[in-house]
Amino acid sequence: MEKKFEDCMEELSSVVSQMQKEEIPLEEMLVQYKKGTEAAMACLTILKETERDIHDISVEIEKLIQQGEEMRDKRNDGK
16 A cells, blocks of 8 residues: 555654664664655655656646637637
8 A cells, every 4th residue: 555645744744753863772763764765755756756747737727728728719719
């Protein structure tokens, strides 16, 4: 199952909290760092996919607007 952006951000926040503890062993810090890196990459992937989807939708909307304007112009030319 694909993670949601909010879940990845929550995991990243948890990792940051763990790493900010003063008495965390180096080995645990490394584990948390890896988890944080994975969560950050997952967030970035989700954001890039969302950006691509928004771009694709925007392109489709622009095409529809242009088609509507062309149809309106043709009707006005025919009058």
